[in-house]
Amino acid sequence: MRTNKIQHDQLGKSAFTVAGLVLLFLYTVSFLAPLFWALFTSFKTELDFMRNTFGFPSKFILDNYIYVFDNLAAPVPRVGNIYIVEMFYNSICYTVLCTLTHTFTPFICAYAVAKFDFKFGKFIYGIVIVTLILPIIGNLASSIQVSKAVGFYDNLFGVAIMKGYFIGTNFLIYYASFKSLPNDFKEAAEIDGASQFQILTRVVTPLVKTTIGAVALLSFISYWNDYTTAMIYLPSRPTIAYGLYYFTHSSTNEASYVTVAIAACMLVTIPIFIVFLIFKNKLVGNMAVGGIKG
Amino acid sequence: MIRKTTAMILCALMVFSLGGCQFRRDDVEEYDPTKTYLYIGNYDGGLGDEWLLALAEEYMAEHTDVIIRIENDKDRFADATLLEQMDNYGYDMYFVNAVTYSNYVARGKMLNITDAVTTDLDGENESIADKMNPTLREYYQTEDDQFYAVPFFDSIFGTVYDVDLFETEGFYYNENGNLMCDDPTSDVKSAGPDGKMETEYDNGLPATYSQWENLMHTMKYDFSIIPYIWTGEYTYYRYRFLTSIWADYEGKADFDLNMTFNGSYTFDGDETATPISVNNAYLLQQQQGKKYALDYAEYIVRNGLYVKTSFDGTNTHMMAQRSYLDSAVEGDRIAMIIEGGWWENEARSFFDEIVADSGEEYAFGTRRFAFMPTPKSDDGKSDPDTTLISSTGNSVAFIAANTAEPELAKDFLRFVHSDHGLRTFTRMTGAIRPYDYELEEGDLAEMTHYAKNMWEIYHSEDTEISYVTLYYNDCFVQEASFLGSNWWWKSTVNGREYLDAMWEFSQEPSLNAENYFLGLQTTFSQSVWNNRMSKYFD
Amino acid sequence: MKNAFSRCLEKIKSACYSVSVAIHSAKRKIFKKSRPRTMSSRRRGELAFFIALVAYPLAQFAVFYIGVNINSVLLAFQHFDTGTAQFYFNGAGELFDNFASFLSDLRGNAARITATLNSVILYVCTLCIALPLNLVFSFFLYKKVPAYGFFRVVLFLPQIISALVVSLMFRYFVENALTTVIGFNLLTTKKTGFATIVFYNIWAGFGTQILIYTSAMTKIDDSLVEFGELEGISLLREFWQITLPLIFPTITIFLVAGIAGLFTNQAGLYNFYGGGARDDLQTLGYVFFVRIIRSDNASYAQYPYASAAGLLFTLVATPITLAVKYLLEKFVPSTE
Incomplete structure (x- = not known):
């Protein structure tokens, strides 16, 4: 059905194709090589690693992982150390809440702007474009201050609200997909007596659910990996990403081995990698954004 | 699908939060209201906490109504963090490796412990203050004669060498002034840098710069042994190494001017001494000892006398120690490591790992290491005494101002500083406390060759210690961004700034000891100095 | 850390409150009406829904984007006193000190x-x-x-x-x-x-x-x-x-x-x-x-x-x- 599949006779004919494929191949190798190197390293003893940095482990051991599981911890003021299971729990809470706000806020706002013909909607669209273009730099200090002033500092829900802007590319992604929906379904539903709320939840949402899924998955991944927010705003809710940062950069843990640090990296990466593998097909072709003219 | 997933995640969350109270937290033992508790925060760097646990056990055995809890950390007990956060921590006393004393006193964070420090200890006819190293006593006694902290431990910093290697390969100089490996006619060691046979700790070690150069050359070209390794993670290991050479060249009195800005100095070529104060302290950048140290740096780096990983950030100080130790088993042998007095204890677990892999002869205490004093300059301009630097003069023990148990804390402090307490510390860590105390035969028998060697050098009459981390002059605290680490080794050559001489020599072919040395005077020229420091002028 | 921003915030909070009261009363009025399908009432229904949709995103935006950035501009004219742990506005003479020290860093550092x-x-x-x-x-x-x-x-x-x-x-x-x-x-x-x-x-x-x-x-x-x-x-x-x-x-x-x-x-x-x-x-x-x-x-x-x-x-x-x-x-x- 699709015509854009590359024709096999086109392959190898032009320098462009060859160069592109070679680059793609080189990139793959360059990315996977350190990854596999790290994987092997995590099963080595430190002595083995020092003497045989590049090769396969002379003996596969699980000790590094066991050590990480027992010792991966981050300190919380007035509480003491928080360990890996609790940090995973914090990560899940933080990631789910932020994903919700970060997916939901632009969703409702984009729907209002795209599907209702009010002058104010144009204004909101203008805000999105202006904020996208207007580079505001260096307001982290102020942001920390404001979060403390409104009581969102060190508050999981507060931080999730703080992170849930409607502006940004997510708005544009939703906006593009709402705009591509024809308007007749709405009118039809109205005639059937559906309320606006019902139209949004029963009619529109199912139509754009793939887009929602893609946005949510992307947010989920980026919040899972984000350690700076937990570091700056959530001193008493260290997430696993922050725990990893702390574990690998703190002088308290400097005695631990390279092999252990790499094992910690692996342990933190595995869950999100599984999530991605399960949902990766949801990411195809739903992420188009329009231009920024307007 | 999405709804299902969301539902599943939400369910998981609910389950989690319901069962969420049982996360593993650090064990909190039952609080016994009939007992008195003392909470101690311990910076567990190279020294660990075994010594403190042992003393606490002893103390609790004697005082059954007391329970002492020790908590170890490094990040939380680091200088600036501790100063800001200690009101939240709630420990009664601390043993930490570095504080800016005047800040803590000014902000009222430390309890006044003058009475505990100045009255005689039980069963001894000396007080803690009496036993204290005089330099440090003067530093920690405030202008109104009060004590708010006492010095914790002392450690000399510089080059550590592998005694076993030096013996087997004949890397010592003999009485004829030749390396034993080149001249088998005598195996009587030379007198070493201090020129005295009776001080055995430096006998046979290179006495002059040219002997040192010759030794390095022999190691590298005749034996394929790599002379040096150091950590790449902490640049200050490199600064301190150069500083130790510079201090030894100048001698304690002249070197300490760099921190006190108070005294006089005879510059190279001058007949008379120039009075030094904060008004003209920039002149100290001309001290020839700096040039002497830079000569070492240039020679080591330009001749590749170091392990290639020495500048790598991932080569942490622990990694450097491990590579150094493992080199005896596999790979290129490394002769020397740039480290401080604590390193052997810090690397202890890795000794065990090598033993498990390669045998008992690599055990902690079996292998022998020792400290190498700085060779003297060939032109005889070096100070004849041995001057060592200590980077831990600012490590202290103190009691928090807001402690609930001031008397108990003071009593424990006094216990730790009894001769018995001090000995226990040295026996278990190999490190030294800057107090006047003797070791017994039994203590020495338990200590490693390295620890005994350090003890011997430290207490030798020919040795003086300069404390490079003390802020004798307040402007170091106020002008931290101007002086700070810049004051020691920041050079400006052709408009570019350099801080880390050893690394820069490895990167910039145009740099050498000569222009780097002159560049120090460019960084701290008279005009720059006046511009920034005039508010402190007398 | 009580500062100019906190005071602004109080004002914004009260403003938000009055807006939400207005929205609620508007909603009530709209929903009370019977459902004759005139254009204007449909329009008004849409408007109410529109407002309900954008109210939260805009409020969030007002505080965490506009508020943060206004505060950031204000901060640029303040200094922190380590003694009292408070922010103070620079005096008239040194109003642009932060800018000046940054610019001199940019040149000389x-x-x-x-x-x-x-x-x-x-x-x-x-x-x-x-x-x-x-x-x-x-x-x-x-x-x-x-x-x-x-x-x-x-x-x-x-x-x-x-x-x-x-x-x-x-x-x-x-x-x-x-x-x-x-x-x-x-x-x-x-x-x-x-x-x-x-x-x-x-x-x-x-x-x-x-x-x-x-x-x-x-x-x-x-x-x-x-x-x-x-x-x-x-x-x-x-x-x-x-x-x-x-x-x-x-x-x-x-x-x-x-x-x-x-x-x-x-x-x-x-x-x-x-x-x-x-x-x-x-x-x-x-x-x-x-x-x-x-x-x-x-x-x-x-x-x-x-x-x-x-x-x-x-x-x-x-x-x-x-x-x-x-x-x-x-x-x-x-x-x-």
């Missing part, structure tokens, strides 16, 4: 000059190397090269695996493993240090852009592509003459929004080195990030300086951004 240069280099390299690579890779994925499913996962890996993990593995790999092969350390050698950081940023920067570009490409009208194929044009020409112009609006977004990155990109240095990156590796984004992230007085004292610098950066970046946007729209023919 060698490390800051290096950081500025590094930021420019990083930006240019991202533009000239990373963007074309992103586009070419996206095109190949869109054309479904052999094993494209596999490549798609690989190209998205840098997004899935935490940047911290990727950078740690990169660093260990370069410093421990690669050094044994090439004989010197790419990161600690001054000549190659920053180049390695730039390489890392490009290498680990694939992911989201590819996703969005391929999405945009699949939206291209099939008939256009078929027409091209009938004409027998090469893949390169298809890429250059059909695909690229058609997805250009999407590219514009990244180009325009990316300019702020010139000042904010910390190049992953915090992942690599924490607060202790070498001077010759730092970028402007990193310099300002590490100054203020610690929650202590030393950090608070840096807030005004960082805010002043940010304000200046914004003033510089805005005209550039607008110019770029203008030029892109003027000289690149629109295909819409």
